[in-house]
Amino acid sequence: MTQMLTDREKHVLFLLAQGYKNVEISQRLHISVHTTKAHLEMIYEKLEVKNRVQAALKAIELGYFSLNEVVG
Secondary structure, three states: OOOOOOHHHHHHHHHHHOOOOHHHHHHHHOOOHHHHHHHHHHHHHHHOOOOHHHHHHHHHHOOOOOHHHHHO
8 A cells, every 4th residue: 555645755756757857856846866866765665666657657546646737
């Protein structure tokens, strides 16, 4: 069973789903790349996925955001 994501993790995940690289996510959120990677590791663990694509698809499946929001 997946665990609830924090608001920050949701924001990181949304940017990831839009195709941003770790360094770009870091710049947009004004956090370090290390912190971004730590958020991603926690997101993968909570969503029980292994990579960025799986994380994005799982987030859409769970209703964190829609495909239209990602590509819109």
